Amino acid sequence: MALRQILHHPDPRLRTRATPVTRFDDELAVLIEDMFETMYDAPGIGLAATQINVHRRVIVVDVSTDRSAPLHLVNPELVETSGEEEMEEGCLSVPGIFETVRRAECIRVRARNRTGQTFELDADGLLAVCIQHEIDHLDGKLFVDYLSQLKQGRIRKKLEKEQRLAV
Ligand code: GNR
Ligand code: NI
Numbered sequence: 001m002a003l004r005q006i007l008h009h010p011d012p013r014l015r016t017r018a019t020p021v022t023r024f025d026d027e028l029a030v031l032i033e034d035m036f037e038t039m040y041d042a043p044g045i046g047l048a049a050t051q052i053n054v055h056r057r058v059i060v061v062d063v064s065t066d067r068s069a070p071l072h073l074v075n076p077e078l079v080e081t082s083g084e085e086e087m088e089e090g091c092l093s094v095p096g097i098f099e100t101v102r103r104a105e106c107i108r109v110r111a112r113n114r115t116g117q118t119f120e121l122d123a124d125g126l127l128a129v130c131i132q133h134e135i136d137h138l139d140g141k142l143f144v145d146y147l148s149q150l151k152q153g154r155i156r157k158k159l160e161k162e163q164r165l166a167v
Contacts, residue, residue, distance in 0.1 A: 009094045
């Protein structure tokens with residue numbers, strides 16, 4: 001197992017559209033293990049492979065407070081959504097920024113597990129928000145994209161400045 005480095009906005013690699021997984025092999029199992037380790041270490045409630053510069057459609061999620069609900073989804077697809085909900089979001093790739101985003105309240109997601117078996121999952125609340133946030137990452141999208149241009153500009157400047165100071 002290994003910790004992987006998380007890319008930070010405005011890194012252009014976060015804008016990559018991930019491609020579907022076709023081989024359910026040991027390399028995939030290792031990727032998923034590393035993603036859990038990296039997510040728990042951060043700590044965060046979700047992580048998309050995009051964030052560690054692996055452009056394959058894989059996400060991990062655990063919205064519990066005691067690491068008791070790990071979920072991994074390979075090639076996740078929203079098959080149904082309903083309602084609307086606003087929640088304050090953060091992102092490990094946009095550190096220190098927390099803003100309200102409107103998303104679907106209830107979702108049904110279809111995905112495969114690490115051995116390639118298909119399953120469906122119904123989610124609402126924080127889990128539904130988190131899964132939508134992670135699927136966005138796989139499409140090269142960040143939660144800040146939903147904010148006004150003014151806010152997006154301020155956030156970009158703040159993070160660019162922090163990254164200049166960090167080197
Ligand atoms: O740790 C995270 N918390 C969070 C809070 C509200 C909405 C979404 C999230 S996901 C985030 C981890 C992350 O960046 N995943 O991509
Ligand atoms: Ni994120």
